[in-house]
Amino acid sequence: MLERARHMRSNPTDAESRLWSILRGGRLAGLRWRRQQIVDDLYIVDFVCFAHRLVVEVDGGQHAGNEYDKRRDAWLQSQAFRVLRFWNSDILTNREGVAEAILHEIESPGARTRANPSPQPLSRKGREALEGAHNG
Numbered sequence: 001m002l003e004r005a006r007h008m009r010s011n012p013t014d015a016e017s018r019l020w021s022i023l024r025g026g027r028l029a030g031l032r033w034r035r036q037q038i039v040d041d042l043y044i045v046d047f048v049c050f051a052h053r054l055v056v057e058v059d060g061g062q063h064a065g066n067e068y069d070k071r072r073d074a075w076l077q078s079q080a081f082r083v084l085r086f087w088n089s090d091i092l093t094n095r096e097g098v099a100e101a102i103l104h105e106i107e108s109p110g111a112r113t114r115a116n117p118s119p120q121p122l123s124r125k126g127r128e129a130l131e132g133a134h135n136g
Helices: 002-010 014-026 067-078 088-093 095-107 124-135
Strands: 034-039 043-049 054-059 082-087
Touching: 002 034, 002 043, 014 034, 014 043, 014 054, 014 088, 014 095, 043 067, 054 067, 054 088, 054 095, 067 082, 082 088, 082 095, 088 095
Parallel strands: 054 082
Antiparallel strands: 034 043, 043 054
16 A cells, blocks of 8 residues: 555646645645545545645546545544545646635634644654564
8 A cells, every 4th residue: 555655646647736736845824734645554545634634635537426435535534534525627727716625624613723633644664663662
């Protein structure tokens, strides 16, 4: 799964590249986003802001009515994530509107805030260090 996520990060679609240019480096309200992130060793999400438990998915036509996506979204929601989906064409033609929709979701009532962050997944180095501390 890690190799697949790396491949997806290295080979983004045009829409994913455009959205990443909005999100990366804290460009959107200073928030930290990760792209092609593995969540709970089960799913790879396009973009995630762990501080707000928000997943943003970039979809092409193959995702219309997709049962796998429905199950995946239901699982993510059961883990307290909110999921926003945007069509490729929306991102490519209306970047400002997409950015506003993401900000609106973050600022909406009931959204998690930085005052109540969820833990971020450990990197490989972090997991190795933690395992070493437990084993040593």
